Structure formats: structure tokens, C-alpha cells
Amino acid sequence: xxxxxxxxxxxxxxxxxxxxxxxxxxxxxxxxxxxxxxxxxxxxxxxxxxxxxxxxxxxxxxxxxxxxxxxxxxxxxxxxxxxxxxxxxxxxxxxxxxxxxxxxxxxxxxxxxxxx
Amino acid sequence: xxxxxxxxxxxxxxxxxxxxxxxxxxxxxxxxxxxxxxxxxxxxxxxxxxxxxxxxxxxxxxxxxxxxxxxxxxxxxxxxxxxxxxxxxxxxxxxxxxxxxxxxxxxxxxx
Numbered sequence: 001x002x003x004x005x006x007x008x009x010x011x012x013x014x015x016x017x018x019x020x021x022x023x024x025x026x027x028x029x030x031x032x033x034x035x036x037x038x039x040x041x042x043x044x045x046x047x048x049x050x051x052x053x054x055x056x057x058x059x060x061x062x063x064x065x066x067x068x069x070x071x072x073x074x075x076x077x078x079x080x081x082x083x084x085x086x087x088x089x090x091x092x093x094x095x096x097x098x099x100x101x102x103x104x105x106x107x108x109x110x111x112x113x114x115x116x
Numbered sequence: 117x118x119x120x121x122x123x124x125x126x127x128x129x130x131x132x133x134x135x136x137x138x139x140x141x142x143x144x145x146x147x148x149x150x151x152x153x154x155x156x157x158x159x160x161x162x163x164x165x166x167x168x169x170x171x172x173x174x175x176x177x178x179x180x181x182x183x184x185x186x187x188x189x190x191x192x193x194x195x196x197x198x199x200x201x202x203x204x205x206x207x208x209x210x211x212x213x214x215x216x217x218x219x220x221x222x223x224x225x226x227x
Contacts, residue, residue, distance in 0.1 A: 046216075104162065107152075109158055
């Protein structure tokens, strides 16, 4: 149980285009989802926290107008990278919390974004 | 000073060795401590979870937390080539909040 999926697993796009990444909790309801970004040989850095039905809370330095997060249901959160640039190329990972185990985050497999 | 410090390695050991991985942190409010294993281009997988100070053992893995020293450790006994991965420590102040990660230590176990 407690499986989180992400789609797509990798994507290549042209500079200036937008990319949507989906994060789904497959067998549980996720009250909270987190979006992290990981650059090569770096740690996971929190980008934003999203609660179902509420606006996402962004970390300092993360542009909310560039990284649009929608948590429309208890099983789905989406991250849209708008007007992507090469410096946005990174590994994007989501994690989800369930109300039954608030102390454990379940991570998705990640999405590798390459912006040309 | 970063909140969580972790030596990135790489760490290379022969099969069967005992591996010790460590993290130090500066925020005394951290109460929840985790160790994740991450294979290349994959999401992190939870290995061990500890609340507050103390030890926890699960098979070949032992996690230790020393809050007085702000120091946590993960020990792997009888290491196997399949243990080769990046190990990330993570911690949080409260349950249900975002995690603060270390940079990760890359471990290579040779047969």
C-alpha cells in the first residue's frame, strides 16, 4: 500500500513552453502533498506544500507564478512549470501524507525535466 | 550553516562490511528523523524512521539519534551489493510537515 505515482517519468521540452507533472496517490487519500526539486548531486529541496482544496504554500525563492500547483482532489496534485527555461531542468519529486500516518511521507518516483 | 549536514562521500566498502552513515543538524526543534535510500533517477524510499532520541533496529539496519549532540546515524550490517545507493537523512520538527534533507551519501558495496 501507500503508492505514489508521477507522470510523466521524464519529459523534454523547448524553452518557453509549459510542462505539467502529475502526482497521484494510488491507494490512499493524500491530505497533503509536497513538491521537491533535486539538482544533480544535491539534496531534495522543498518547493511547495499543497493541501487539497487550498492554495499551495511556496518556499522562499520559489516563484508561485512560474510553478503552478493544483491539488484538486485527495489523490491528485499537479505541478505546471510555465515558460520553462534550461535552468528549470531538474528532477521533480512529489510526496504525499495520509491522515492515518501523518508522520510518514510516501514519495513518488520523480519526473526528470530537461528544457532545451 | 546549513540545517542538515551530510558527507556526500562517495563511500566504498567490500561486501559484508559494516557501514556507518551520519548526519548532523543545527535545529534543536527537529523531532522526527528518517533515513531514505535513493537509487539513481528514482524517488526516495523510506528505510528507517525514528521519533526523538534512541535506537531502532530493522533487520540489517540500525538507526540512532542523539539529540543532545544533534547527530544521527544509520548502520548497515553485512552490507550487500544491492545496498549500493544514495542514502539521505531527513528530519522535521513536527509530524506531517515537510522534510529537511541532507545532501545524501553515495554508497558503493563491491562483491
